[in-house]
Amino acid sequence: MATTRLAIDAHEIRRQFPFFQPHPEMRSVIYLDNAATTQKPYAVIEAVSHFWAYQNANVHRGGHGAGAKASALYEAARECVAKFLNAREPAEIVFTRGTTEAINLVASSWGETFVRAGDEIIVTEMEHHANLLPWMRLAEKQGATLRVWRITDDGRLDLDALRALLTERTRLVAVVHISNVLGTVNPVAEICRIAHEAGARCLVDAAQSIAHMPVDVQAIDCDFLAFSGHKAYGPTGIGVLYAKRALLEEMPPYQVGGGMVRIVSWERRQWAEPPAKFEAGTPPIGEAVGLHAALDFIDSLGREAIAAYEHELTEYALRRLQEVPGLRLHGPVPDRAGIFAFTLEDIHPHDIATVLDTRDVAIRSGLHCAHPLGERLGGATARASLAVYNDTSHIDALVEALHTTRKVFGYA
Ligand code: PMP
Numbered sequence: 001m002a003t004t005r006l007a008i009d010a011h012e013i014r015r016q017f018p019f020f021q022p023h024p025e026m027r028s029v030i031y032l033d034n035a036a037t038t039q040k041p042y043a044v045i046e047a048v049s050h051f052w053a054y055q056n057a058n059v060h061r062g063g064h065g066a067g068a069k070a071s072a073l074y075e076a077a078r079e080c081v082a083k084f085l086n087a088r089e090p091a092e093i094v095f096t097r098g099t100t101e102a103i104n105l106v107a108s109s110w111g112e113t114f115v116r117a118g119d120e121i122i123v124t125e126m127e128h129h130a131n132l133l134p135w136m137r138l139a140e141k142q143g144a145t146l147r148v149w150r151i152t153d154d155g156r157l158d159l160d161a162l163r164a165l166l167t168e169r170t171r172l173v174a175v176v177h178i179s180n181v182l183g184t185v186n187p188v189a190e191i192c193r194i195a196h197e198a199g200a201r202c203l204v205d206a207a208q209s210i211a212h213m214p215v216d217v218q219a220i221d222c223d224f225l226a227f228s229g230h231k232a233y234g235p236t237g238i239g240v241l242y243a244k245r246a247l248l249e250e251m252p253p254y255q256v257g258g259g260m261v262r263i264v265s266w267e268r269r270q271w272a273e274p275p276a277k278f279e280a281g282t283p284p285i286g287e288a289v290g291l292h293a294a295l296d297f298i299d300s301l302g303r304e305a306i307a308a309y310e311h312e313l314t315e316y317a318l319r320r321l322q323e324v325p326g327l328r329l330h331g332p333v334p335d336r337a338g339i340f341a342f343t344l345e346d347i348h349p350h351d352i353a354t355v356l357d358t359r360d361v362a363i364r365s366g367l368h369c370a371h372p373l374g375e376r377l378g379g380a381t382a383r384a385s386l387a388v389y390n391d392t393s394h395i396d397a398l399v400e401a402l403h404t405t406r407k408v409f410g411y412a
Pocket residue numbers: 035036097098099100101128130131176178179180205207208228369
């Protein structure tokens with residue numbers, strides 16, 4: 001594979017990550033569990049460490065210089081996210097703990113205000129629990145109905161099926177951008193357009209797309225979009241909710257406390273403007289600084305270049321995985337992202353992961369926090385998932401280890 005032609009040199013990129021350098025405390029592994037979390041480059045670790053060592057202060061509070069500096073860093077991170085997503089303004093960016101909290105925020109604040117008894121919410125059959133349980137709970141609480149947009153047998157979403165589900169009672173379509181199990185890349189701009197035509201809002205779960213392809217909220221025209229820092233080479237404990245300004249204006253606060261209020265007296269309260277209205281308490285400041293460094297790292301490689309490289313690596317993986325007898329891959333082929341959920345003969349996926357671990361290949365097994373999808377697929381799967389630091393040698397090692405696994409379990 002001609003990696004240089006695509007301007008991505010995975011070997012060179014791995015040099016930017018301590019995780020991939022020899023260390024006496026660490027076993028060197030081929031890391032193929034990137035859908036769970038990505039490794040962190042020095043640039044992120046150093047930015048976070050520098051913040052805690054020399055720049056630490058609370059934000060939007062202290063009258064002193066250190067507080068002003070920390071506030072500027074925190075707001076610079078917000079500006080960076082706004083540019084990264086092509087949001088209209090930084091005020092459309094709310095920092096959260098991750099994708100899960102961002103979606104819970106929308107379900108509680110927007111959902112409990114605008115979804116009423118008899119209304120409908122559409123979720124797809126391929127959602128992660130983070131984009132499923134908040135809507136299930138909201139529907140139960142409000143007396144609304146959850147409608148399930150089923151997947152096709154090859155793991156895609158059929159837009160005509162969406163059109164058939166939409167009614168004048170539909171308030172929201174909640175859809176994942178890239179499935180964390182099937183690797184399906186959903187046409188979210190098209191989905192938002194269809195939802196809007198029916199008068200519904202659209203929320204996009206970008207947890208698995210944000211680090212792997214360009215994500216432009218104006219081009220998608222989503223009402224809400226969520227992602228986590230830790231799946232994009234950044235720290236845990238920080239994520240983003242993007243929402244259109246007009247929606248944030250009409251939504252009540254999610255949590256209340258310090259930093260999100262203008263006036264408090266015994267008689268009345270006046271909330272701060274968005275995004276502060278949704279950021280009660282001391283926010284994840286060092287984590288925001290780390291996220292800023294992570295998005296700069298992604299942009300230093302270029303998202304088009306990352307997408308092209310991972311696309312080619314995915315095609316290589318699809319070809320090589322086909323060589324393994326008894327391997328059954330879920331999700332669409334060939335048009336998909338670098339997330340491969342599969343079964344191998346009758347071997348339990350946990351056993352596959354365990355044998356692979358003995359060959360220093362790290363993958364995940366189970367239901368991947370998508371139980372209804374797991375039910376549709378017939379149970380647990382093993383899952384390998386790619387990032388920009390992986391290369392064809394890693395796929396070769398995976399395939400080799402899968403051949404070994406077959407032998408260990410007595411398959412000729
Ligand atoms: N959505 C998808 C598609 C995911 O893959 C994940 C993480 N596995 C989440 C949501 C939840 O992300 P987090 O745990 O960082 O909140």
